[in-house]
Amino acid sequence: MLNISQKKELVERLAKEVSESExxxxxDYKGLDVLKMTxxxxxxxxxxxxxxxxxxxxxxxxxxxxxxxxxxxxYKGPNAIVLSKDDPVAPARILVGFAKDNEKLEIKAGAxxxxxxxxxxxxxxxxxxxxxxxxxxxxxxxxAVPTSLVNxxxxxxxxxxxxxxxxxxxxxxx
Numbered sequence: 380m381l382n383i384s385q386k387k388e389l390v391e392r393l394a395k396e397v398s399e400s401e402x403x404x405x406x407d408y409k410g411l412d413v414l415k416m417t418x419x420x421x422x423x424x425x426x427x428x429x430x431x432x433x434x435x436x437x438x439x440x441x442x443x444x445x446x447x448x449x450x451x452x453x454y455k456g457p458n459a460i461v462l463s464k465d466d467p468v469a470p471a472r473i474l475v476g477f478a479k480d481n482e483k484l485e486i487k488a489g490a491x492x493x494x495x496x497x498x499x500x501x502x503x504x505x506x507x508x509x510x511x512x513x514x515x516x517x518x519x520x521x522x523a524v525p526t527s528l529v530n531x532x533x534x535x536x537x538x539x540x541x542x543x544x545x546x547x548x549x550x551x552x553x
Contacts (some may be wrong), residue, residue: 386437393433393441402467402491403447404474404501408432409457410483418486419477423461426469432459446490453487466510467491475505488535 381389397403408416423430435454442448447460455496463470471489478484489496489504496504508516 383518389433389551390437390441393431394443395439396431396462397421397445397447399441400447400462400464402463402470402489403442403445403450404461404470404489404496405447405450405487406461406474407452407456407485407487408459408483409482409485419473422473422477422530423470426463426473428461428470428473430459430461432457433471446493449490449493449495458487468504468507471501471505475502478551511525511534531541 411419417553420430435456435458436461438454438458439451442451461470461474466518474484474486477488479510486501488498489501492505
């Protein structure tokens with residue numbers, strides 16, 4: 380059991396983490412054994428995502444004046460909050476994939492950019508490409524434009540040189 384000062388510290392720390400998070404997702408983990416929860420924590424940690432199991436009353440206090448306050452109606456029963464500061468797709472992808480294999484994990488709701496997300500919207504978010512994939516596509520696109528421009532611009536002199544070589548070959552043959 381936590382005493383009042385420990386609860387205050389927990390609420391302050393959690394409030395800071397929730398306010399800095401780009402996305403927060405509330406899950407019901409009831410029925411998952413320790414091995415499965417450890418596996419889920421590990422998958423989330425590898426992506427830089429944090430999961431916190433905390434009492435609902437403390438979570439309500441910590442989420443005040445943040446996007447996570449949108450989920451306060453779902454703060455019932457055993458909950459864990461999943462927080463990501465950088466990539467909103469990573470936690471959604473991990474949780475949706477984990478829920479497919481573990482039916483006892485329930486995605487309750489999410490909060491992203493001031494909007495309450497339903498479980499269906501979180502599933503749609505999970506289908507989006509990751510930040511790394513999008514950056515890779517951007518780099519490819521940015522690289523393709525100058526490469527194509529160089530090919531187009533060098534095409535005219537290349538064709539001119541080919542015509543001159545053909546004329547030279549024709550005069551040598553005559």
